[in-house]
Structures are given as C-alpha cells and as structure tokens.
Amino acid sequence: MSASTALHIDWTRCRGRGMCTELLTGLGRDEWGYPLVAGGGSDLPIRTHDVEAADDAVALCPVLALSIRPARPTR
C-alpha cells in the first residue's frame, strides 16, 4: 500500500535535534544526528499506523522543520 502523505524535512531548518527520529521508526539518524530517510531524500512516506507519530513530530520539532505534504507518486 502506498502512503498518500509524507513527512517533509526542511533541511535548511533542521538542526538534527533528534525529536522526529525518536517518534518515527522509519527515520534513522546519520552520524551527525540528522534524520535519515530510508532510500534518501527529504520525504518520509507516512504509513497508516504512523499518522499520529508524524503529527506529533511536526508539533514537537523544536525548529519547525517538519511538515506533512501529499506524497509524490512512486514509480
């Protein structure tokens, strides 16, 4: 099932404070503490059971670097 929304990370704002990486299992953390989307890029597709966690991450990111946007169609 493909996700219809994605958690978008604004890299110009993110300071790698690791709030979102604790909340969303789909996010790793690189060696500098910044979030890592599996497969790269700035958008983490939000699976159904992750909707709440994604909302929490958006609300809690200390620098407002996160937003929810429609997922780009996957090829």
Next chain:
Amino acid sequence: MTEAFWALGRASGVVLLLLMTVSMLLGLLTRSGRPLVRLPRFGVLLAHRNIALLSVVFLGVHVVSLLLDPYAQLKLIDVVVPFGAARAPIAVGLGAVALDLMLAVAITALLRRRLGHRVFRVVHWAAYVLWPIALLHGVTAGSDGRSLPFLALSAFTATAVGAAVVWRMTDHFVEYRRIRTEPAR
C-alpha cells in the same frame, strides 16, 4: 480568612520558584538535544512544556491570592504595570516585570507554529532574564524572602540554573557538537 490568602500567596510563590527552575533546566536540556537518562528527547520537551504551563497556572493562583489579601494592598494594575504599587513598589514591580515576560514567553510558545520560529526563539530568550527577576522578586517581596530556608532554596535553585547556563555556553552542550563542523547557532 485573610490569613489564608496570604499563606496561599506565599506557598504558591515557593512552588513557582521550583516549577520555573525545573522548567529552565528541562528547557536547556531540550536545547541541547539530549535525552534524560530514560526519558527520550520528546519526553524532555513535553515535560518542559507541561511544567512551564503549570507554572503559568501557579502564577495565576499567586496573583489572585495576593489580590485578595488586604495586607498586600495590591491593585490589579500593579500586577501588570511595574513599580506603582502602594506597598514595596520595587519588590512588587519586579514580580510584574516577571509576569509580563512570562506571559509573552508562554503565548509565543503556544502560538509558535503560527508566529514562526524566529519570533518564538527571540521571545523565548526572555526566560533567561525572567527567571532571575522572578527570584529577586521572591527574595525582596516575600514576607519570608530573607528567611534562612528561602535563602537556602534560592541559592540552591540559582546554582542549578547557573550551572546549566554555564554548560549551555560550553563546547560540549549540543549533542554531536564534537563531530559537527558547522558554526554554533
């Protein structure tokens, strides 16, 4: 009955000092991006937010009880406009300054997503000014402000917040700082 208002005003002041101290410490820990032993980073942030909001509630209790205490001779305007109170204008005025700053910090934090990160961040810095002013207000305006137990508590909280602020200014404050090459912000 009037005694009760005075007692409540005094007790809520002491609670406020404790809540504001813990809020400062958790806020600084949030800024460092570090978890607290078993508490994850978002838990530290939520604890900071909730304790800070609880201190706003206690500020309400503090103000209302002292408005109702006839001995304090406090008028509503003295609560928000500093240095005009009939009794102890300077000491009470410090409390008014702290209250104004606290409301500004709380409101901009609650409206953070609407106001944007910049406004939030700049106003949030007022916490570093507000905390010592509030402490000074406690020592100068409190009817037992210069008693040994309160002075000991004040010294203890000031040491804790002071140490956290010193830590804030060191190189190792931010997690991953050692391996990041970007300039600190």
